[in-house]
Amino acid sequence: MPKRVDHAERRTEIAKALVRVASHRGLHAVGMRDVAAEAGVSLRLVQYYFETKEKLLLYGLQHLVERFAERVAARSRAAGDDRGPRAMIEALLMASLPTDEESRAFHLVYTSYAVLAVTDQALAAQPFIWNPDAAEDTLTELLRQAQEADLVQPGVDVQLEAVSLLAMSAGLGTSVLVGQRSPQSAATVLNHHLDRIFQTSGNGSLTQQARE
Amino acid sequence: MPKRVDHAERRTEIAKALVRVASHRGLHAVGMRDVAAEAGVSLRLVQYYFETKEKLLLYGLQHLVERFAERVAARSRAAGDDRGPRAMIEALLMASLPTDEESRAFHLVYTSYAVLAVTDQALAAQPFIWNPDAAEDTLTELLRQAQEADLVQPGVDVQLEAVSLLAMSAGLGTSVLVGQRSPQSAATVLNHHLDRIFQTSGNGSLTQQARE
């Protein structure tokens, strides 16, 4: 029965199983047996495609980041160039919020990896994966474009606002994850700051020192 | 030799050992034997004062939160009422940043607990510990006082800004923790937003649409 099988596809499926069980029982609690059972294969198979647990975890992180990048890209494309850079930024930030179950799982597992990487050097030394500067650069560039199109308030430091928005998004995301805050509430906060940064378009609002 | 010993003190010392080893090897990797060795006592002793590992972890979290509350209170008192509410808020936010080794350890272990609590119900059901709304209320109240003293810009939503500052502080703290950002950089970002919220005092700055 052993037809030649696609290794990459199999590894991906196992990695998906890893993320699934990690999102249910916590990354610290995943064993190779759990992953095998979740993927519907034998323990030996997991051993076969990933020789060691460390490699399995590494690939799991890689898979996770790729899936997330695709998700963000899809959302950005959906709210694409037709509705301007603000819509794009909004989509980018909202995609980072743990709203549905998929992004909840992503946030949880990714944060687990991040915490793990502080004490585990094998995880910390992943240059291509651990690249959060990319998000910062992307957001900064989007804000800069908006600035050149005269869409943002004068005197705004785009780099600093990009960092602020991302930090806020991360912090709010964690709050939502632990159940302290609702996704809607987090979205409201982020939108408020976008209102502050961007030129008021149509309706004036809270942050404006309303001259009336 | 067994003189009557202070249980609370002993438990505290063991909890401190727990936090210490958790900050070095990661919370997921701490065993009772490690804690015992770090505290300089026998495994049996750890068993004696905390019957089970779960209780040890719970007490460790409690200890961690108390120590942090003391730390923040001390800093707030140090930059106390003499320099106004802004200095107090600044101290509160800066104390939450992982600058020295102690606050680095706190951030790491606390985040580990938070991540753990998402999948572990025994940890999630800790009502008195898991109270981050307290920080939000405190900060909101401080901002409201400042607002009544005419120290903040008009039209500022203090509740929303409190949430924003805390979320930013948390997000920046994580960035600093994983080595992506320097503590100084994070402090700069936070100070920028305090400048934005508070009335300009003395030197005008970036966010002001400088009327000159």
Place this chain on the structure above:
DNA sequence: ACCGACGTGGTACGTTCGTACCACGAAGAT
């Protein structure tokens, strides 16, 4: 002066984990 509880040590038990080992059927290569 006795006695029961306290503080402490050592160690053994059962489980679970990651990994290694052995076996075997089925396909592609020669």
Place this chain on the structure above:
DNA sequence: ATCTTCGTGGTACGAACGTACCACGTCGGT
């Protein structure tokens, strides 16, 4: 048609973990 490699299963092993058990000295109470 044979042979080597690939995919797969089952299982065993050593280590580490949390917990339970047993033993012993030393205080406080009466």
